[in-house]
Amino acid sequence: MSNTLKIGLVQQSVESNNKQTNWAKSAAQVRKLASNGAECVLLQELHSTLYFCQDENVDAFDLAETIPGAATEFFGNLAEELNIVLVTSLFEKRATGLYHNTAVVFDRSSDIAGMYRKMHIPDDPGFYEKFYFTPGDMGFEPIQTSIGKLGVLVCWDQWYPEAARLMAMAGAEILFYPTAIGWDKTDSQEEQKRQQDAWQTIQRAHAVANSVPVVVANRTGYEPSPTKGDPGIQFWGHSFIAGPQGEVLSQASDDKEQTLLADIDMQRSEHIKRIWPYFRDRRIDAYQDIVKRWRD
Numbered sequence: 418m419s420n421t422l423k424i425g426l427v428q429q430s431v432e433s434n435n436k437q438t439n440w441a442k443s444a445a446q447v448r449k450l451a452s453n454g455a456e457c458v459l460l461q462e463l464h465s466t467l468y469f470c471q472d473e474n475v476d477a478f479d480l481a482e483t484i485p486g487a488a489t490e491f492f493g494n495l496a497e498e499l500n501i502v503l504v505t506s507l508f509e510k511r512a513t514g515l516y517h518n519t520a521v522v523f524d525r526s527s528d529i530a531g532m533y534r535k536m537h538i539p540d541d542p543g544f545y546e547k548f549y550f551t552p553g554d555m556g557f558e559p560i561q562t563s564i565g566k567l568g569v570l571v572c573w574d575q576w577y578p579e580a581a582r583l584m585a586m587a588g589a590e591i592l593f594y595p596t597a598i599g600w601d602k603t604d605s606q607e608e609q610k611r612q613q614d615a616w617q618t619i620q621r622a623h624a625v626a627n628s629v630p631v632v633v634a635n636r637t638g639y640e641p642s643p644t645k646g647d648p649g650i651q652f653w654g655h656s657f658i659a660g661p662q663g664e665v666l667s668q669a670s671d672d673k674e675q676t677l678l679a680d681i682d683m684q685r686s687e688h689i690k691r692i693w694p695y696f697r698d699r700r701i702d703a704y705q706d707i708v709k710r711w712r713d
Contacts, residue, residue: 420682420683420684421680421681421682421683421684422456422457422564422565422591422680422681422683423453423454423455423456423457423678423679423680423681424455424456424457424458424459424591424630424632424658424678424679424680424681425447425450425451425453425455425457425458425459425676425677425678425679426458426459426460426461426632426633426634426656426658426676426677427443427446427447427450427458427459427460427461427464427634427676428461428634428635428636428637428654428656428669428673428674428675428676428677429442429443429446429461429464429636429637429638429674430636430637430638430652430674431464431466431467431468431636431638431640432467432638433467434466434467434469434480436465436466436487436488439464439465439466440465440488440491440492443460443464444491444495446676447460447495447499447501447503448495448499449676450676450678451499451500451501453678454678455501455678456501456502456564457501457502457503457504457562457564457567458501458502458503458504459504459593459595459632459634460503460504460505460506460595460634461506461595461596461597461634461635461636461656462506462518462571462572462595462596462597462634462635462636463506463507463508463518463597464505464506464595464636465480465482465488465507465508466480466508467640468597468636468640468650468652469508469549470543470544470545470546470548470549471543471544471545471640471642471643471644471647471649471650472545472642472643472644472647473545473548474643477549478510478516478549480508481508481509481510481516482507482508482509482510483509483510484507484509484511484519484521484529484532485529488505488507489505489507489521489529490527492505492521492523493523493526493527493528493529494527495523496523496524496525496526496527497523497525497526497527500525501525502522502523502524502525502530502562502563502564502567503522503523504520504521504522504567504569504593504595505520505521505522505523505595506518506519506520506521506571506595507519507520507521508549509534511551515551516549516550516551517534517535517550517551517553518534518535518538518546518549518550518571518572519532519533519534519535519553520532520533520534520535520569520570520571520593520595522560522562522567522569524562524563525563530560530561530562531558531560531561531562531567531569532555532560533553533555533558533560533569533570533571534552534553534554534555535550535552535553535570535571535572535573535574536552536553536557536570536574536580537552537573537574537576537577537580538550538552538573539573542601542647543601543642543647543648543649543650546573556583557570557580557583557584557587558587559584559587559588559589559590565590565591565683566587566588566589566590567589567590567591567593568581568584568585568587568589568590568591568592568593568629569592569593569595570584570592570593570594571594571595571596572594572595572596572597572598574594575594575596575616575619575620575623575633576619578619578622578623578626579707581623581626581627582626582627584627585627585628585629586696589627589629590629590683590686591629591630591631591632591681592623592624592627592629592630592631592632593631593632593633594620594631594632594633594634595634596633596634596635596636596656597635597636597652598616598635598652598653599636599650599651599652599653600612600613600650600651600653601648601650602639602648602649602650602651603648609653613653613655613671616655617655617657620633620659621659621663621665622663624659624660624661624662624663625661625662625663626695627695628661628662628686628689628690628693628695629661629686630658630659630660630661630666630681630686631658631659631663632658632659633656633657633658633659634656635652635653635654635655635656636652636654637652637653637654637669637670637671637672637673637674638651638652638672638674639651639652640652653671654669654670654671654672654673654675655668655669655670655671656668656669656675656677657669657677658677658679658681660681660682660685661685661686661689661690662689666679666680666681667679
């Protein structure tokens with residue numbers, strides 16, 4: 418792989434469940450990034466539709482896609498046309514009654530280079546994902562591409578240092594997080610800021626602890642809840658790209674559709690790992706309790 422990579426991401430709002438419209442909207446921004454030299458582009462979580470997990474509705478399973486299917490054909494052709502690595506996020510129908518939140522990676526080709534199924538599944542008011550998604554069963558395995566090994570994780574996974582660590586231990590050279598996170602509109606401004614700061618801080622910490630760049634694409638815009646009386650979600654955008662010491666290289670606003678582009682010096686990751694050798698000093702002989710749910 419080259420020493421310097423130009424990485425892009427797309428932050429956008431979603432206004433309907435018209436997949437073709439949403440795909441075309443994403444594709445236009447991916448083309449813009451590719452024309453500016455992006456070698457790899459990340460799209461946000463579940464970018465084909467509205468965020469349907471605000472309630473529990475069996476009809477929403479009709480939004481799911483088989484893999485391969487129409488979505489992978491569209492985005493695979495786009496990656497091949499633009500000669501880029503493209504990281505997408507789909508609602509996967511594996512079988513009737515078996516669905517996953519799945520990232521699919523294309524490497525300058527319409528062929529699928531690799532997949533990752535979301536491992537950590539939340540279940541909170543407005544984020545009823547356990548109703549829809551079976552936890553992933555593919556482990557924490559990086560995807561080999563022409564630009565290196567990509568550690569692709571999804572949204573709620575971003576709060577877990579174990580996931581980032583295991584990806585890095587398996588050789589991931591960059592961590593990618595397609596994301597759909599936002600505020601309950603009834604939260605105070607102080608609480609909203611605390612939540613957003615925590616969200617960025619922990620992901621920057623993954624960069625620091627593993628000496629790898631981190632790329633995070635979140636959606637923006639307000640999506641009302643289908644349930645009367647519920648406040649809906651104001652997705653907080655704030656997508657960003659960070660270097661291997663957690664330094665923010667590029668960052669989007671909270672409320673605007675944007676693309677980000679940053680040059681990532683992969684030789685810096687090598688240098689940082691030499692002067693901050695966290696993996697050398699890990700006490701693997703003393704970590705047995707990490708596999709327990711809790712220490713009683």
